[in-house]
Amino acid sequence: MSVSELFEEAYTGLKSLFVGLGITGKAFCQPQVTVIYPKQEVDNLSTFRGHVELVGKEDDPSVPRCVACGACVKACPSDCLSILCPVPVKEGQEDAPVAMGPAPQKGSKTPGAVFVDFALCSLCGQCAKTCPVDSLRFSDNPYMVALDRKEFRIDLMARLKRQAEEA
Amino acid sequence: MSPDLLSFDHPLTRLVVGLLCVFAFVGLNGLVLVWVERKVAGHVQLRPGPLHVGPYGLLQPIVDAVKLVGKQLAMPAGADKYLYWAAPLLAFAPVTVCFLPLPFDPNLAPMRLNIGLVLILAFSGLGVLSLILAGWGSNNKWGLLGAARAVAQSVAYEVPLLLAVMSVAITAGSLDLYEITSQQGGWPWQWYGVQNPLAFFIFLVCAVAETNRAPFDLPEAESELTAGFHTEYSGMGFGLFFLAEYANMIVVSGVAAALFLGGWQGPFLSGILWFLVKVYAILLLMIWMRWTYPRVRFDQLLNLSWKWLTPLAIIDLALVVIIKGIGG
Ligand code: SF4
Numbered sequence: 372m373s374v375s376e377l378f379e380e381a382y383t384g385l386k387s388l389f390v391g392l393g394i395t396g397k398a399f400c401q402p403q404v405t406v407i408y409p410k411q412e413v414d415n416l417s418t419f420r421g422h423v424e425l426v427g428k429e430d431d432p433s434v435p436r437c438v439a440c441g442a443c444v445k446a447c448p449s450d451c452l453s454i455l456c457p458v459p460v461k462e463g464q465e466d467a468p469v470a471m472g473p474a475p476q477k478g479s480k481t482p483g484a485v486f487v488d489f490a491l492c493s494l495c496g497q498c499a500k501t502c503p504v505d506s507l508r509f510s511d512n513p514y515m516v517a518l519d520r521k522e523f524r525i526d527l528m529a530r531l532k533r534q535a536e537e538a
Numbered sequence: 539m540s541p542d543l544l545s546f547d548h549p550l551t552r553l554v555v556g557l558l559c560v561f562a563f564v565g566l567n568g569l570v571l572v573w574v575e576r577k578v579a580g581h582v583q584l585r586p587g588p589l590h591v592g593p594y595g596l597l598q599p600i601v602d603a604v605k606l607v608g609k610q611l612a613m614p615a616g617a618d619k620y621l622y623w624a625a626p627l628l629a630f631a632p633v634t635v636c637f638l639p640l641p642f643d644p645n646l647a648p649m650r651l652n653i654g655l656v657l658i659l660a661f662s663g664l665g666v667l668s669l670i671l672a673g674w675g676s677n678n679k680w681g682l683l684g685a686a687r688a689v690a691q692s693v694a695y696e697v698p699l700l701l702a703v704m705s706v707a708i709t710a711g712s713l714d715l716y717e718i719t720s721q722q723g724g725w726p727w728q729w730y731g732v733q734n735p736l737a738f739f740i741f742l743v744c745a746v747a748e749t750n751r752a753p754f755d756l757p758e759a760e761s762e763l764t765a766g767f768h769t770e771y772s773g774m775g776f777g778l779f780f781l782a783e784y785a786n787m788i789v790v791s792g793v794a795a796a797l798f799l800g801g802w803q804g805p806f807l808s809g810i811l812w813f814l815v816k817v818y819a820i821l822l823l824m825i826w827m828r829w830t831y832p833r834v835r836f837d838q839l840l841n842l843s844w845k846w847l848t849p850l851a852i853i854d855l856a857l858v859v860i861i862k863g864i865g866g
């Protein structure tokens with residue numbers, strides 16, 4: 372390395388030191404981006420991936436578009452979805468109580484109950500991608516707090532009904 | 539008691555009172571600096587920094603200190619009991635002595651010594667010994683590596699530091715910080731830092747290296763050595779190292795202010811206010827640098843010292859001697 376190169380390197384190095392100080396100095400004067408939670412809340416939730424939720428029908432938002440095919444349950448790698456439908460009644464047992472079984476069940480075109488266990492979910496999106504009628508999507512609910520992991524087993528049908536009432 | 543010691547009585551009282559004041563000063567400024575450091579770090583990263591304990595998080599350092607005091611003091615198995623506990627004390631004690639010759643104000647210097655500069659340099663040299671003892675005594679590989687780095691670093695950086703200080707001492711013709719300060723005037727162009735910017739620059743770089751702060755914090759490099767020499771220290775063992783680091787920062791800033799920025803002298807109102815303003819300006823610069831630069835590699839650290847700073851400091855010293863010789 373020649374002497375001139377050495378000094379050139381020293382010069383660019385020194386210059387970059389001041390450029391660096393300039394960058395952090397500017398950042399120091401900029402407004403902060405932290406949202407101090409209980410006092411403020413975030414408002415840009417459109418890109419947020421919360422737990423999955425059901426999408427309602429256009430004409431009746433309290434009823435899910437789901438056709439109880441069970442594809443999402445099979446697609447989920449973490450086994451956190453359960454879609455339950457009434458099991459068809461066998462001949463000769465007409466008065467026995469109706470049992471619920473995993474979808475698909477013969478004769479059921481709507482789910483009886485839909486649960487997602489958010490404690491297991493990895494938010495991979497496979498269920499929403501698989502659903503043939505686009506009945507699943509990510510919610511924008513960032514406020515999930517519970518004392519018991521059982522509370523993360525969310526009843527999606529009830530949630531949809533609540534949302535329809537609120538809307 | 540011999541009469542000699544009795545006549546020594548007066549400086550001894552001064553020493554005790556001075557040390558007590560220094561302890562209070564160091565403790566208070568340590569708390570302030572911890573807060574400033576965290577606030578600056580936060581704002582540089584677009585965060586607010588400490589916020590919830592007291593107004594603007596001002597009480598956060600106190601809570602931290604209480605937490606540190608309350609923690610158990612643990613010692614790893616196989617550690618050298620005496621060296622291990624001597625190290626944090628040795629880190630903190632010499633720094634307090636370094637405050638004694640600092641002239642805060644024309645009338646306020648804990649102790650006026652005609653070799654004050656030598657005293658500060660000698661005692662700050664002791665600080666590195668504590669890092670070595672801590673690293674060696676804790677029976678921990680990270681600690682040992684940190685200690686080894688501390689040795690190489692301090693050997694490398696004390697040379698240009700001494701040369702830079704010497705050039706100022708030769709210009710002023712004194713080793714007394716009070717004397718050096720009074721030779722400069724109130725206005726910036728009368729300061730040695732402006733008349734001899736190269737020495738000031740070298741001193742600043744070496745000062746950061748001496749205090750083991752980023753970008754020269756190799757002895758404690760978190761990402762490589764967990765915490766280097768103080769890996770094993772908990773509670774106030776760590777607390778003393780921490781306090782010593784901040785005390786060291788204040789000392790080097792104080793020395794820099796006295797040597798290069800005219801100390802207590804300033805336009806319009808001279809006095810302790812100017813001194814503190816200058817000290818805090820340098821401290822802020824050091825904190826700002828810490829949150830700007832990435833840590834240097836070990837070979838870069840040594841190259842910088844031996845290939846650049848030391849030759850430059852020698853050239854600077856030679857120029858100062860020649861100018862002084864010509865000027866009479
Ligand atoms: S997002 Fe992935 S893990 Fe979560 S329910 Fe859907 S398929 Fe299962």
Ligand code: SF4
Pocket residue numbers: 436437438439440441442443444454474501502503504505506507
């Ligand atoms: S894939 Fe869609 S339609 Fe099929 S069960 Fe799941 S949510 Fe319902």
